[in-house]
Amino acid sequence: MGADRLSATMRSLGARKIKVLIAAVVAIIAVGALIWLGVGRGTVYYYTVSELKALGAVENVRVSGRFQEGTLVRQGGTHFSLTIHDRDNPSDTMAVIYDGALPDTFKQTAETEVVLEGDHRADGTFQAHTFIAKCPSKYEAAP
Amino acid sequence: MSLIGELLLILAAVTSFGAVALSLGGRLLRRPRWSRWGVWALSGTLVAATGAMLLLLTAFLTRDFSNLYVFEHSSRSLSFVYTVSAVWAGNAGSLLLWLLVLAAMAVASARGAWRRSPLSAPYLVATLSAMTLFFSLLLLFGPNCNPFVQHPTSPPPSDGLGLNPMLLHPGMVVHPVALYLGYVAMAMPFALMVAGLVNGDAVASWIAPLRRWALAGWLFLTIGNVVGAWWAYVTLGWGGYWAWDPVENASLVPWLTATALLHSVIIVERKDRHRLWMVSLTSVTFLLTVFGTFLTRSGVVASVHAFTASGMIPWFASFLLAMLVLAVAVVGRRISSLRRDDGPVPLISETFSFFCTELLLSVITFVILWGMVFPPLVHAFGGGEFGLGPEFFNAGAAPLGLLLVLLTALCPLVRDSRGSKGRLSRDLLVTGGFGLLVLIILLVLGVRRPYPLAAFALASMLIATVVLTFVRNRSVRRVRRRYGALLVHLGLAILVIGIAGSWSYKQSVDGDLAQDEALFLGNVQVTYRELSFSDELDKSDVRARLALTVDGRPGGELLPSLEYYPASDQIWTRVARRGSLGGDVYVTLLAVSLEDDVVSLRLELHPLIGWLWVGGGIMALGGAIALWPARRRRHGAVEEATSSGDTPDGRPVAPSGDPSAVAPGGPSGGPSDVEG
Known part of the structure; x- marks a missing residue:
């Protein structure tokens, strides 16, 4: 404590406050920059199938829709093609190409909701790198 | 019934x-x-x-x-x-x-x-x-x-x-219960604070049970999070051990604020400062546990954890609001006495270094909360729907996390130096020198990526700090509470090494293999031998027998499998792993073609991942040691500022104890002041 008191008297209160203020401003700017940087890198926009079709080609987006029953075809290994359709306008469909493992939650039934992340290409297909299946029952059976 | x-x-x-x-x-x-x-x-x-x-x-x-x-x-x-x-x-x-x-x-x-x-x-x-x-x-x-x-x-x-079937895993036995215990335990410091402030009691009279409950909660949250990470790691499709999933974040943020809370308690006890920090962190930690529960159950966010129980929003929103109002009201009422701190704080002092720790942990919490709450807020106010992916959280967590490791390496030295700059510089020469040595060795070995380099060097510096503090202070070895804290710091260093290694150097390759064909990755070779089938009462499974070769030497067999549960019409992928301190070989059976006997495999290498579990375990052990009830000293005082009303197994059944065990938290420090 003695050392505490000593340096306390050595420092004038005004100079200290300015230092604290500078430190706070630097910290806020640094954190703000981190958030700004992160938002720039990490933002993924969410669309429905209909919205994405209207938007056209766009990279790194997330699309949600329903699996079209009977359209899943394995093109060897873990290369899949499938078709999804819009939740509200089932006539709006989109062809999907996906490389990777199908999640265990994915059931090949019509009501299965899928969420895909990837690129919507100019030819209208969706190249997915992430495949999330929303099982309608999740962990709870419907009440 | x-x-x-x-x-x-x-x-x-x-x-x-x-x-x-x-x-x-x-x-x-x-x-x-x-x-x-x-x-x-x-x-x-x-x-x-x-x-x-x-x-x-x-x-x-x-x-x-x-x-x-x-x-x-x-x-x-x-x-x-x-x-x-x-x-x-x-x-x-x-x-x-x-x-x-x-x-x-x-x-x-x-x-x-x-x-x-x-x-x-x-x-x-x-x-x-x-x-x-x-x-x-x-x-x-x-x-x-x-x-x-x-x-x-x-x-x-x-x-x-x-x-x-996803819940048929040992993680299911530990992870949820540990998190529930941790969440609920955080309500006790909050209630102690409310009672103490409403009645106008001196902080010193309720800080000991507050610390014990907060520490118990911290311990359970640590166990819950580490086991949860391990469970997600061995489960396909959960995005690895940490995916920055909103619900994972929801259990991380109260852990961060609880860590800050435990540090503020030390300053309140030893220096009679940071009282406002302590009550704020107590409130925030509790509110974050309620918020986390709300998030998990309301279906507000899409997550692997989502329980579907719509209609919970009004319940939890009103509870959260009520508790927030209570916290603001009681803290606000005593704000002037809580704020009273005497005199400025020198830059090189225990108080200031702990202040930095508490501030940094709060900033990390803020950044993570921002990532969780900002997208839904924008959407709620008419903006487009979007999410912030792992890139957002990594961009924030990596530099701030490294800064936290640096602070953890500095604080105990600042504390030991007791204001002597000469002693602090000598100590820094030792620990910083060790970190620098590791950095140079890694550079010579060809490691070039900045984040893992910084992580390994800072973690080494932190380990050096722990060793130095432990070797030099004989009292540390006697005082369980500081001993436990040092173990937690050591665990953090090891954990960071595990994260840096596995996050930065993860490798993965997919391939379709016919019989006796092999997949290569790094120094690892996996050869497909044969399939086997089995049928049980509730499931049937397909198992691939793979021969593992590491550095040209046989490394045994790996048996990844696909299980099918007819009752729930669900497939469950069981990964196969072979682990060592150097890292894990991790194989997933993605698909099987029975006609042409071809298996689709994913082979992954997770370097140093074992360090994560070891580090997490050491952190939990350190927490448990710090929580363990104190022995009474011969001259009647208690070894630590803590209670005596606990069960022998260290769980805080009644973490209050008799008043004589409560530390008088004055500037001179109570019995907890171990180095005096």
């Missing part, structure tokens, strides 16, 4: 309400006897909750499928352990477990509070009983929250739907 269950829940609600009314009424009308009855009423809640839990457990063990919840979450083929853990597999059962744990901790806390301060205890009992009242009402009237609903058909079905 459902009737008895409902009656017990009603009893829990009535006794909780009685406890609130009697405690507050007795305190405000100066009738201590009423307040005493309040504790009995709260004990009644505990009895009712215990009865309800036993009833539900009996229904599970006797396979009573007339209970809808039992029907939905278990089946006859389920083993004993998983039948028990099925209790918390759904929304209703986990809420009941919540109520039970809350009631038990509340009773323990209330008894300690009465021994310590009969004038403030009623406020504590009222606060905690209000919480048990909320959970009792939620269980009774919340949507899909009642575990005692009858199955609609009569006679009831002969077998249940079974536990979701």
Whole structure:
């Protein structure tokens, strides 16, 4: 404590406050920059199938829709093609190409909701790198 | 059976309400006897909750499928352990477990509070009983929250739907319970704070039980998070051990603020500063646990954890709001006395270095919360729908996390230097020199990426700090509390090495293999030998036999498999792993073509991942050691500023103890001041 008191008297209160203020401003700017940087890198926009079709080609987006029953075809290994359709306008469909493992939650039934992340290409297909299946029952059976 | 269950829940609600009314009424009308009855009423809640839990457990063990919840979450083929853990597999059962744990901790806390301060205890009992009242009402009237609903058909079905195969994992036994315990324990410091501030007690009189409960909560959250990370790591499709999933974040943020809280407690005890920090962090930690629960159950966010129980939003939103108002009101009322700090703080001082730690942990919490809350907020106010992916969180967490490691490496040295710059520079030369040496060695070995380089160097510096502090201070080895804290720091260093290695150097390759073909990755080769099939009562599985070769030497077999559960029409991918301290070989069987006998495999290497589990384990061990009740010294004082009312196994059954054990937290430090 003695050392505490000593340096306390050595420092004038005004100079200290300015230092604290500078430190706070630097910290806020640094954190703000981190958030700004992160938002720039990490933002993924969410669309429905209909919205994405209207938007056209766009990279790194997330699309949600329903699996079209009977359209899943394995093109060897873990290369899949499938078709999804819009939740509200089932006539709006989109062809999907996906490389990777199908999640265990994915059931090949019509009501299965899928969420895909990837690129919507100019030819209208969706190249997915992430495949999330929303099982309608999740962990709870419907009440 | 459902009737008895409902009656017990009603009893829990009535006794909780009685406890609130009697405690507050007795305190405000100066009738201590009423307040005493309040504790009995709260004990009644505990009895009712215990009865309800036993009833539900009996229904599970006797396979009573007339209970809808039992029907939905278990089946006859389920083993004993998983039948028990099925209790918390759904929304209703986990809420009941919540109520039970809350009631038990509340009773323990209330008894300690009465021994310590009969004038403030009623406020504590009222606060905690209000919480048990909320959970009792939620269980009774919340949507899909009642575990005692009858199955609609009569006679009831002969077998249940079974536990979701994803939950058939040892992680299911530990992870949810540990997190519930951690979440609920954080309500105790909050109630202690509310009671202490409302009654105007000196902080020193309630800081010891506050610390013990916060530490207990921290320990359970640590265990819960580490086990959860391990469970997600070995489970395909959960995005690895940490995916920055909103629910994962929700259990991380109270852990961060609890860590900050525990540091602020030290400064309050030793220097009588940071009181406002301490009460703010106590409040924020508790509110974040409520927020986390809300997030998990409301379906607000899409997540692997999502329970579907819509209609919970108004319940939790109002509870969260009520608790927020309570916190702001009680802290606001005493703000002037809490803010009183004497004199400025020198830059090289324990107080300032702890201040930096608390600030940094709060900033990390803020960044993570921002990532969770910002996208839904923008959407709610008419903006587009979007999410912030792992890139956002990594961009924030990596630099701030490294800064935290650096601070952890500096703080104990600042504390030891006691203001002497010469001593601090000599110490920094040793620890910083060691970190620099590791950095140079890694550069020579060809490591070039900045983040892992910084992480390895800073973690080495932190290890050097721990070793130096431990070797030099003989007192540290005697004082369990500081010993435990140092172990936690050591665990953090090891954990960071594991994260840096596995996050930055993960490798992966996919391939389709015919018999005796091989997949290569780094120094690892995996050769496909044959498939085997088996059928059991509740599942059938396909297993691939793979021969593993590491550095050209045979490394045994790997047996990844695909399981199919007909009852729930679900496939479950069981990965195969071979681990060492250097890293894990991790193989997933993605698909099988029976016609041409070809398997699709994913081969992954996770370098240093084992360090993560070892580090997490050491952190939990350190927490447990710090929590372990203190031995009494020969001359009658207590070794640490802590309580004596604990069970021998170190769990805080009544972490309050007798008043003589409470540290006088003046500037000179209490008995906790170990280096004086």
